[in-house]
Amino acid sequence: MVGDNNLHDIRACVFDAYGTLFDFNAPLAARRARIGPAADRLSAVWRQKQIDYTWLRSLMGKYADFWQVTGEALDYALAVCEVDDPALRAELMQLYLALDAFPDARPCLEALKGRRMRTAVLSNGTATMLTAAVNANTLTPLLDRVLSVDACGTFKPHPSVYQLAVDELDAQPAQVCFVSANGWDAAGAAAFGFRAVWINRAGAPVETLPFPPVAEIRGLDELAGLLPSQPEE
Structure with a gap:
């Protein structure tokens, strides 16, 4: 306490x-076998960038809704983890709608x-x-x-x-x-x-x-x- x-x-x-x-980790858990060893890092970077981008957009006065921010954060995380899979990106975004x-x-x-x-x-x-x-x-x-x-x-x-x-x-x-x-x-x-x-x-x-x-x-x-x-x- x-x-x-x-x-x-x-x-x-x-x-x-x-x-x-x-649970925001659920999408990556559902595709862990497909993503492989990068799954945990991808999930962590995605979440951190999602939060970072909300703060940055607020400070910049450049609001975009959370769906757009979530997609931008996922794009960054995929790039960091060197995952180039547009179909996977689409699946992860859809899974985020049903956490x-x-x-x-x-x-x-x-x-x-x-x-x-x-x-x-x-x-x-x-x-x-x-x-x-x-x-x-x-x-x-x-x-x-x-x-x-x-x-x-x-x-x-x-x-x-x-x-x-x-x-x-x-x-x-x-x-x-x-x-x-x-x-x-x-x-x-x-x-x-x-x-x-x-x-x-x-x-x-x-x-x-x-x-x-x-x-x-x-x-x-x-x-x-x-x-x-x-x-x-």
């Missing part, structure tokens, strides 16, 4: 999508809905990408909102992105528990005023920024134990 774990007045729980609810949810995602969301907690996804992904992933894992009944940064034309961790959840859920920032497996995203949410919970699946050190999460957990199965049994009205 880190920070001040005070989550008794939470009215809504907002989740990041990629790496938090959905597997982590095994603990559904039980977590079911537990929160059982407590009448409002739930949402807030992601860099486009509405099309997010809807596809949610539908592929039949999570639609467990989510009150699916929110894309397309609505504000910039990426996390810009404060305007987190404001989307406040506006849609009609809650004050301190009444929102924001859950992310990305340490930088948890820090951005905490800086905005959310009660951020960081899912540290990899056992990484906490980001050395002055915006710590209120709690650190190893999986979504630990989240319900931190939250009130029923949200305050």
Whole structure:
């Protein structure tokens, strides 16, 4: 645990999508035999460049949606790994539309809905990408909102992105528990005023920024134990 774990007045729980609810390594895992030894490196470079390009485009004021950014990042990763296979590229992009949810995602969301907690996804992904992933894992009944940064034309961790959840859920920032497996995203949410919970699946050190999460957990199965049994009205 880190920070001040005070989550008794939470009215809504907002989740990041990629790496938090959905496994972004799934496309490469599905094509590992075809790609060979470069699969792990390709997956890691793809993900890192995907994040890098969102930050760079935000700083440059040159927004492009996450589908385009994901494709650009994949092109870079394929070049780094010296993989020249247009058909594979097309397959990996399509697989990204139907990412597997982590095994603990559904039980977590079911537990929160059982407590009448409002739930949402807030992601860099486009509405099309997010809807596809949610539908592929039949999570639609467990989510009150699916929110894309397309609505504000910039990426996390810009404060305007987190404001989307406040506006849609009609809650004050301190009444929102924001859950992310990305340490930088948890820090951005905490800086905005959310009660951020960081899912540290990899056992990484906490980001050395002055915006710590209120709690650190190893999986979504630990989240319900931190939250009130029923949200305050």
